[in-house]
Amino acid sequence: xxxxxxxxxxxLREGEDAVINCSSSKALYSVHWYRQKHGEAPVFLMILLKxxxxxxxxxxxxxxxxxxQQSSLYLTASQLSYSGTYFCGTESAGGTxxxxxxxxxxxxxxxxx
Amino acid sequence: KAGVTQTPRxxxxxxxQQVTLSCSPISGHRSVSWYQQxxxxxxxxxxxxxxETQRNKGNFPGRFSGRxxxxxxxxxxxxxxxxxxxxxxxxxxxxxxxxERADTQYFGPGTRLTVL
Numbered sequence: 001x002x003x004x005x006x007x008x009x010x011x012l013r014e015g016e017d018a019v020i021n022c023s024s025s026k027a028l029y030s031v032h033w034y035r036q037k038h039g040e041a042p043v044f045l046m047i048l049l050k051x052x053x054x055x056x057x058x059x060x061x062x063x064x065x066x067x068x069q070q071s072s073l074y075l076t077a078s079q080l081s082y083s084g085t086y087f088c089g090t091e092s093a094g095g096t097x098x099x100x101x102x103x104x105x106x107x108x109x110x111x112x113x
Numbered sequence: 114k115a116g117v118t119q120t121p122r123x124x125x126x127x128x129x130q131q132v133t134l135s136c137s138p139i140s141g142h143r144s145v146s147w148y149q150q151x152x153x154x155x156x157x158x159x160x161x162x163x164x165e166t167q168r169n170k171g172n173f174p175g176r177f178s179g180r181x182x183x184x185x186x187x188x189x190x191x192x193x194x195x196x197x198x199x200x201x202x203x204x205x206x207x208x209x210x211x212x213e214r215a216d217t218q219y220f221g222p223g224t225r226l227t228v229l
Contacts, residue, residue, distance in 0.1 A: 002155070029214065041117075041203065041220040042156075087156065089218075097215045098169035099146040099161030099207065106155060 001025055003090045005104035012078045012111045020073040020107045022088030031064050031071040032089040032101055035082075042087060045073070050093065075109070083111045115140065117206050117221035125227045131192040134224045138185050138206030145187040146218060147179060150201040159202075162187050163209045191226075199228045 003024040010018050022031060030049050034042035048064035048071055059076045075082055085108050089101030118137045126132050138145050147159040158171040162181035179189040185206075191198055205218035 032215070032218070034220070041222045044217055044219060047217055089156075091215045096169075099144050099163070099205075099209075099215050099218070100158045100169050100171070101146075101156075101215055101218065102158065103148075103156035 002102060003088055003104040005086075005088060005107050007107060008105070009108040010110070012082075012109070014080060014111055014113055015077050016111075018075045018078060018109060020075075020086050020088075020109070022071045022073070022090070022104050024069045024090050026069065026090075027093035028064075028066070028069050028090050029093040029097070030091040031062075032091070033062055033071075033073050034087045034089065035084045036087065036106075037084040045086075078109075078111045080111050080113065083109055085109070117204060117219055119202075119204055119221040119224050121224060122222065123225045123227075125229065126194050127229050128194055128196060130194050131190065132194060132226060133188055133190045134202055134204075134226075136187045136189075136204035136206075136221055138187070138204075139219060142206040142208055142219075143185050144207045144209030144216065145181060145185065146205045146207070147187070147189050148203045148205065149173075150203055150223070151199075156203070159189065194228045196228050199226060201225050 033045040036042040062073045064071045085106040089103045091097045144163045146161040161169040165181045176192045181187045201223045203223045205220045207216035207218045
């Protein structure tokens, strides 16, 4: 079952912050975050494993709440280069995944000067 | 290291034809996953190959098939094309070190398939 991302779209001014959420009805083993710009390949941002670990990379960080089966991506002091569609890809906790990620529908982020 | 490469980048076919898409993973990566991306359905998993073996398959009809070669390069084939097969086909490579789990996946630029 596909995870649900919210919001579907967000518009920011440079320097503003944003949070993108990814919720699943299934128990998760990991959450993978990607950003895709129009006409380009999805670019890997970070992976979070079950255990509630929070990861950070420059001004983009993420958390994984195992109890809620929810991950949040935090973008602080947004830059124009942050514009794109953000996807979460989830891996179920049960069974074997063998390279299968189930992606949310995406969140379109637009940053204006 | 060179990234994931996919060929061709664009394809136009007519209904009923078949098509073969190619994916070369990052050097040293042994797992290749294929996804279909459409505006309506988003990113959907097709199948995954590791060491020339298909280990996982998504919910697509048998017209979609794939294979992997000993150098980890992978191909996917779609036979008897339908209009609904028009999509961006992405492959993603990963190390494949975890026996049962999805490693970090790095995507190629995709092949844009248009079926007329």
